[in-house]
Amino acid sequence: MRSGVLSPVQTPDESTAEPARQLPPATVSRLTLYLRTLNALLAEGAESVSSEALAESAGVGSANVRKDLSYLGSYGTRGVGYDVANLSRKIAQALGLTHEWRVAIVGAGNLGRALARYAGFESRGFDVVALLDADELIIGTEIGWLRVGDVAQLEAVLESTRANMVVLALPASVAQSVCDRVVDAGVHSILSFAPVALTVPEHVNLRKVDMATELQILAYHAQSLQAPELNQERSGA
């Protein structure tokens, strides 16, 4: 149980260097969006950017952006904005993107193959070092620049490639058992695309992406748009 700690970050008496250690989760996910925008701006040579502009490109409010950035420290200039290069560097640092991340993808079905070739990983510093599957017909084939390995060798592959992240792109039925093996092998950062809730030890970090869920959430909103009059009617009219 976590009892203790406190609000997000209250720089107690930290003086220099490292800003804060624990960022609010909602802030972390938005930081990735800001980072993307900053890198695009950097590529086109922009020098500074306002919280308003960042907010627009991330689809959030500008006060929200300023609050998020304030957790990293004060890197803006009043009346001007934020220095693009500097802020980009600060965010990358806060997110831990200065490490080298070696990603192994388990499951070379349609999704696994798509992920293996997804350019967005490479370009953001994630190195796909292995692609594994259980299907005899797929093992040994080449996907992109990778040769599909046998999931039976999972542990050996994780060790030899020194993978420190694993992406699970496999059916719900085998996800938990593969996940357990990954955890036992010492990897504690896992991104799962399997449509099932996985159980992992406390210290393991697991995130989930579920595409069917996303469509269902859309369906909910779509339907409530289509029949809103039922309860709107009697107010202003």
Added chain:
Amino acid sequence: MRSGVLSPVQTPDESTAEPARQLPPATVSRLTLYLRTLNALLAEGAESVSSEALAESAGVGSANVRKDLSYLGSYGTRGVGYDVANLSRKIAQALGLTHEWRVAIVGAGNLGRALARYAGFESRGFDVVALLDADELIIGTEIGWLRVGDVAQLEAVLESTRANMVVLALPASVAQSVCDRVVDAGVHSILSFAPVALTVPEHVNLRKVDMATELQILAYHAQSLQAPELNQERSGA
């Protein structure tokens, strides 16, 4: 009894069994998880389920489950649990899954093709009715049971298939322009996999899935585990 003025919008007067209209967003996304579990239970013949069991399979707390379900009304039986079949139906109804959703996928690259063949869509009542691309080499090929169409015909295809949802699986550079065309064609439920923030009119519903973002969030947590409080050991870097 319910019907108090609770957090979400309340329904003035309701004749049929329809519960409240506006569910908290966080609740909506969990409902999809419960629904998945319920359908699995249904398939194996379970009659009832407790909030504790649902909580476990969704990875949340049981009080959370009960609160979520209470927004739909009181469909549980104290001392027993929830009737699986009934609750499944209620959730599906609340989520708008009783409509027919016809999905067009734009972009037949690696990801688009993976999505087109993703069994999870079909099995949840989402009918993939079209797959479009701009690449001459891809147009006309068959993916699964679909023939890839030309994105130039987007508007015509959306109309003839009566698609009411669109999945964007294309590069950031063209996402906004295709998105605009989709909106103009009258579709207002869009799921985007493009790593860019899209701008849509107020009435359009847009959701985003970004795989690189997920890895970055993992990276943040992994790093903060590795160096929780400054200094740990400076082995690698």
Added chain:
DNA sequence: ACTTGTGAAGATTTTCACAGCC
């Protein structure tokens, strides 16, 4: 005994609004 349903409390997140600096 068992489990739901729910006010109330607690925690987190967003938004406001304005002081402070350029």
Added chain:
DNA sequence: GGCTGTGAAAATCTTCACAAGT
């Protein structure tokens, strides 16, 4: 003038704890 940084307020979400029903 413009824009950041931030306490404080508001809104949202989660958890607690127990009354109520079976």
